[in-house]
Amino acid sequence: xxxxxxxxxxxxxxxxxxxxxxxxxxxxxxxxxxxPGEKLLWVALRTGFYIPHLCAMKGIELPFGGCRLCLVEVDxxxxxxxxxxxxxxxxxxxxxxxxxxxxARLRRxxxxxIMSDHHIDCKNCAxxxxxxxxxxxxxxxxxxxxxxxxxxxxxxxxxxxxxxFTFDPMKCVKCSKCILVCQRLGHSFLDFAYRGxxxxxxxxxxxxxxSLSCESxxxxxxxxxxxxLFHKKPGESEDG
Amino acid sequence: MEESKQIEEILKGFQPxxxxxxPALQAIQEHLGYLSRGxxxxxxHFFHLPPSEIFSIVTFYNQFRRTPPGRHPVHVCLGTAxxxxxxxxxxxxxxxxxxxxxxxxxxxxxxxxxxxxCFGCCNVAPVVKINDQIYPKMTSGKVEEVIINLRDKDKTxxxxxxxx
Ligand code: SF4
Ligand code: SF4
Ligand code: FES
Ligand code: FES
Numbered sequence: 110x111x112x113x114x115x116x117x118x119x120x121x122x123x124x125x126x127x128x129x130x131x132x133x134x135x136x137x138x139x140x141x142x143x144x145p146g147e148k149l150l151w152v153a154l155r156t157g158f159y160i161p162h163l164c165a166m167k168g169i170e171l172p173f174g175g176c177r178l179c180l181v182e183v184d185x186x187x188x189x190x191x192x193x194x195x196x197x198x199x200x201x202x203x204x205x206x207x208x209x210x211x212x213a214r215l216r217r218x219x220x221x222x223i224m225s226d227h228h229i230d231c232k233n234c235a236x237x238x239x240x241x242x243x244x245x246x247x248x249x250x251x252x253x254x255x256x257x258x259x260x261x262x263x264x265x266x267x268x269x270x271x272x273x274f275t276f277d278p279m280k281c282v283k284c285s286k287c288i289l290v291c292q293r294l295g296h297s298f299l300d301f302a303y304r305g306x307x308x309x310x311x312x313x314x315x316x317x318x319x320s321l322s323c324e325s326x327x328x329x330x331x332x333x334x335x336x337x338l339f340h341k342k343p344g345e346s347e348d349g
Numbered sequence: 350m351e352e353s354k355q356i357e358e359i360l361k362g363f364q365p366x367x368x369x370x371x372p373a374l375q376a377i378q379e380h381l382g383y384l385s386r387g388x389x390x391x392x393x394h395f396f397h398l399p400p401s402e403i404f405s406i407v408t409f410y411n412q413f414r415r416t417p418p419g420r421h422p423v424h425v426c427l428g429t430a431x432x433x434x435x436x437x438x439x440x441x442x443x444x445x446x447x448x449x450x451x452x453x454x455x456x457x458x459x460x461x462x463x464x465x466x467c468f469g470c471c472n473v474a475p476v477v478k479i480n481d482q483i484y485p486k487m488t489s490g491k492v493e494e495v496i497i498n499l500r501d502k503d504k505t506x507x508x509x510x511x512x513x
Contacts, residue, residue: 313400313401
């Protein structure tokens with residue numbers, strides 16, 4: 110379903126292409142040309158502007174937009190507003206500010222929120238070499254540990270039933286990337302359940318990962334930006 | 350009738366369109382008291398949606414329950430009159446006393462807790478309904494006694510039943 114949707118929008122883009130000129134916009138004072146309909150985040154990243162992001166995925170028409178790390182300020186026709194760069198399409202004459210004081214504050218709060226229920230245990234974490242949280246925090250010179258918010262890590266069961274990978278909900282930042290890849294592959298084994306602070310990533314009725322007809326493609330593990338979904342070490346079957 | 354047959358009958362009344370999903374879940378819960386794993390699977394199949402998505406929706410809304418109601422389903426009225434007379438305090442008291450949240454069932458299956466809208470007897474607010482009995486002018490203080498009485502009744506019923 111999602112793939113059909115994407116193809117459709119790509120066709121639309123091509124039609125637009127012939128008529129409208131490439132929009133030009135200004136990011137932090139620099140003039141940039143983008144593809145019509147392209148999302149701000151990807152334009153900024155490919156032209157050398159760093160915008161932190163956790164839940165954005167290329168090729169997904171409707172990004173989840175849950176992490177709020179990619180917030181930027183835009184100015185269109187004199188109206189200035191804060192928008193998530195991952196879901197904001199570029200527009201002609203748009204002025205983008207990626208690093209204002211306001212933005213820094215909002216992003217920091219978003220990051221603290223994400224980290225406030227995260228089990229920070231990098232030493233023993235399988236993803237410590239590729240972890241996006243570490244990358245974001247070090248490029249913005251933030252601490253991993255929240256400073257203003259109290260840390261409230263829930264005690265949730267780890268699922269290590271699958272022969273190839275383990276899911277540790279206490280490291281999950283609820284970015285939805287694994288849900289979207291599994292959905293794109295036509296399985297949709299994963300989804301969020303409950304809401305608010307209680308929201309978790311899980312399977313239908315909390316069934317163990319091993320009981321699904323999962324084909325072990327490991328795509329979910331590959332897109333997971335944190336140590337929530339990680340490969341088992343070879344030879345390790347039960348208990349990660 | 351078997352649960353799955355009953356659900357099949359209920360689903361016959363709906364077109365498998367997304368907008369009918371919530372009404373269908375409500376109708377099944379109305380009829381069976383809760384949404385079992387099997388019920389959620391049947392709904393997923395009927396609407397051509399992944400079961401994980403049905404689970405996501407069912408857990409998102411407070412109105413759905415996934416455990417069968419207890420032998421004594423406690424319905425605390427939170428209609429306007431009852432609410433103004435402290436219905437929410439009575440609900441809190443039941444929740445504390447039974448150690449369950451709204452929508453849950455105690456481990457022994459004896460009690461479940463729910464809030465509802467007006468029972469139509471606002472003159473004796475705040476009102477609680479357990480089984481078919483109305484408890485008028487409830488207070489948090491009376492909650493413990495109501496529970497003890499029902500537990501005692503369960504015990505005597507069981508003893509009578511156990512005797513040959
Ligand atoms: S997911 Fe990243 S931040 Fe969290 S424990 Fe693992 S390495 Fe550390
Ligand atoms: S398991 Fe990983 S990919 Fe999936 S929602 Fe959690 S953090 Fe994101
Ligand atoms: S990357 Fe834009 S909201 Fe997460
Ligand atoms: S409001 Fe509770 S009975 Fe009417």
